[in-house]
Amino acid sequence: MIDHANAPGPDGAAKERIGVYVCHCGSNIAGTVDVAEVREWAEQRLAPDGVVVARDYKFMCSSLGQELIEKDIKEQGLTRVVVAACSPHLHEQTFRTACQRANLNPYLCELASIREQVSWVHSDKDAATAKSKAVLCGAVQRVAHNEPLEPLRVPIHPATLVVGGGIAGIQAALELADAGHPVYLVERQPSIGGHMAQFDKTFPTLDCSACILTPRMVSVGTHPHITLLTWSEVEKVDGYVGNFTATIRKKARFINTDLCTGCGICQEKCPKRVIDKEYEAGLGYRKAVYTPFPQAVPKYPVIDEPNCTYFIKGKCKACEKFCPTDAIDFNQEDELVTIEVGNIVLATGYDLFDARRVSQYGHGRLANVFTSLEFERMTNASGPTNGKIVLRDGRTTPTSVGIIHCVGSRDRNYNNYCSSICCMQSLKFAHLVKERAGATVYNFYIDMRTTQKDYDEFYQKVLEEGTLFIRGKVAEVTDAARQPGEEGKLIIQAEDTLAGKQRRIPVDMVILSAALEPRHDAKAVGKTFGISCSVNGFFIEKHPKLDPVATMTEGVFIAGCASGPKDIPATVSQGAAAAARVLGRISQGEIELEPVRATIEEAKCSGCRICNDLCPFNAITFIEERMVTEINPALCQGCGTCVAACPAGAISGSGFSNEQILSQIDGLLMLNVEHAAAPAGV
């Protein structure tokens, strides 16, 4: 199969002048592949295809190696360069930049991987050398069809969208806003604060959660550069890095925020009491018109439409009657707001595992079994019991409490992972119970995970306080008394693995440290923003170690428990890290996009529209007036699916065109070499 595109022209010389460089990579390649032979072969057998110079060198990526290329480009008038070395993921950029320095378009340089894909994976030297020739041949055939491409430069809009008003989102928003850039902070609850606003004390310092959180919340609420959109959700996101358009639904509060002073009379007068499932974790009540907690930011209440007597029956309107500023507006409608931003930070947090799924622990069935969030509300001074630790009757102080670790975590039946914070949280609970109720405390654990700063010291303190630790997974929490002394109690049955016996411990109250799970709608949210979720349901980061806040989608970042369970210090760090990345982009002002994308040759397009539905980035649109399809180069991500689908071959993919790939196939099969006359002696 003669490659006609690069076949000798009428003057006998090939159209392109290709330089071939075979790297030894020390002994990494040269130890298995006979690099000298490959070089010689390329020089002789690939000459008809345009190879005018072939060299081999110990380390092509070194500055000397690169200089070889640059020199040849200038002196030999090279028009294409092929480097047979390591993976393009490592040094494609290096060699492209070298070509650029010598004024050759960087996209006219191809890499052939003969290390990761040949010398490191094959032990037969002859086979490895033969394969290297084939791989090199493929690259040479392909590079002849490379086009000089220019990267797309797109401006970065300085505004940022932060989704989620918990501590991660708050941190990111404040850092960006303090740097002088506009931020939109969208939160689906009526107030920002997230789960941290529900806690009482935070480990290991035991400082009051609200005390450290509320100043930040206030900063967000009053910051001149932050537009706070609470009781809102992002419905749609279009665009690409630097230029996103987001549509946000501001749900109707039924309160006119221009008039509302946050006085709270409406809540006082509202006759409808409902169980507060969100903020109070089902342990307390609120009214149908409510602010979730006194320090809410913003201070405006919302009307819970499904539970409001007026919306159900058409009667009441007590709030309207008593509102001194006439701020109640039952006719208020949802508002759709469209914003333009350059980057997005997702900090959507976690949901607590539903402990009722573990039926043997009795949550939901036995009155005095509480989850961690329920217990946080109980210990919170502004909670339903004003901070007193009491049984379900609201009055009796427990004399003994059992705290069970790993409920729904480290469990193949529910979630296989460790939720990271529960051990510290359980120790915190133990300390609080001892301090406030003076009860006997038992912690049932599997392992003790107290890894971060001051955590193990906290554990030691709790040990000294006299909390009893039983190492063993709890089998059952039951109210069936079996022995005297168990009547009226909750009995925790567990195997004490250190003592080697079964234990039945009667307690008054049981606290379940439940797992941190991804939000129930994480997958749908991920889809809206174009990112994916892992097997466990959390958002996937670009690299778990080296890039934990970026995602595979340029311009979208993740922070906090949305990417996996973590404690507050780690969450705050990630919020700050995401903000730093965005600030870096904003300060550059524009971003370069790889010019790998598809274009349609209008003349060849028949308007069949087969490609129209193939693009997940909405880059393909049909133009009715001209009955042809068009591709938006800025939205196109360069996957090439439409290129493959077009029956007329009207779509070409720059960087991965049909000509390039078909030539590469021919080259890999060494068809051009077979047809060419073999020079004597080879």
Next chain:
Amino acid sequence: MTDQHEGFDPVIIGFTCNWCSYRAADLAGMARIKYPPNVRLIRLMCSGRLDPTFALQALAGGADGVLITGCHPGECHYLEQNYKAMRRFQLLRRTLQQMGVEPERVRLVWASAAEGQQLADAIAEMVEEVRVLGPLSWRGQGNGGKLLRPEAEEAAEVGA
């Protein structure tokens, strides 16, 4: 392609996607996992880029098998394009079968960037399977495999 060696060594062209399976192949390299040298890989940005013509071209050009790889369903860097690759693969296989090419010569393997060993295993397995099937020798039949080249010089305009 004549059998010059004792036993037959198949040539398989493999298509990998830049984000997952190519990285899996790199990972196999970094881990020094050994697999047979019979596969020659081409890097595409996405398995969705795979035009069935490429597979046909490879087979017609002398390859004995084609390996198509990509990200696992649900994990495609471009969100859902590997599903399109899946669809095309099914049709490709069926068409090849009707042309008399054994379906085992074309294989679809999903490999995430962490699955270097799995990819190496799949390659080894496929090489053996194709070895048992024997050479395809498509080129030996008909017009030297040029039938699929869209801009084949031979397709000259014929006067009315």
Next chain:
Amino acid sequence: MAEYLLYPGCSMDSSARAYQQSLEAIAGPLGMTLTEVDDWNCCGATEYLGISTTPAYALIARNLAIAAAHANGPRTLLAPCSACYLNLAKADHGMAEEPRLNANVNEALAAGNLHYEPGSVDIRHLLDVMVHEIGLDDVKAKVTRPLTGLRVAPYLGCMVPRPDYHKRWSDPEHPTELDRLLKALGAEVIDFPLKTHCCGGHMTQIGPDTAYELIRRLLQAADQFKADVIATLCPMCQLNLDAYQGATNKHFGADFEIPILFFTQLVGLAFGFEAKELGFGSEMVKANHALKRIGVEPPPPTEEEERTKRRRRPRKDSKSLPMPRLSGERGAIDD
């Protein structure tokens, strides 16, 4: 009328006669036609499976093969006894999952010109059918004598809710089906925490001390929650809790007196049947108090009971051999 195949099992004719009688009585009102599997054999109970796999499964599968072969027969096989139910389900599941077992069992069955294709029969428990197929609305509609004021502890035992091969039950540890059925009958259902705990099974024969403790726990829990009766699904559980209640009392110096009834008997009572029609009177711990509570006339004592009351216990048969005991137990051979 819905048609069902019935695999009665050995206990229905003997220790669980009340189960048989009450089931027959309520089948009509529930719209169930029960066709007994032709020439059925013992399911092997619990021990055989631990001794020899293929013969044990073949023993069970013979029944499945006959059931499946019922020409134009219904596809649902009901087994009222828990062990029979579990054995049939286990055999069907095992043959479906393990090709070797399937081959071996079918080879054995072939000797009797039988063959069983796993999945040919749908093995269901009576309670499952009543709650999920017939439906509690239908059951409620047939109640003419609601069991108002009767506190019932629902006890399913361990073999019916686990393992749940086809996800039939709401929860393997705390299933609500029996609770809901009893509630539909108008009874006051207690939230019985030991509803799926072990009754001791055959330990009454092998290691009585263990069995008595397990029985005691159940009785004590029912007592703690002030149950009038325990409603059970399983002939073994009924036997253990009822027939061994006296022995348990003696062993622990307790004085439990809780009648143990089959749930079908309670359904029958709620449907308006008389106590005698539902096998009442055969239980060791008499249910007379409970019956009076819901205004039902207890059955008159049988002649034999009258005679037994009057004369001494007959002497033990001198030919019987001493029961085996595990070492460490009272009366063990190495005591």
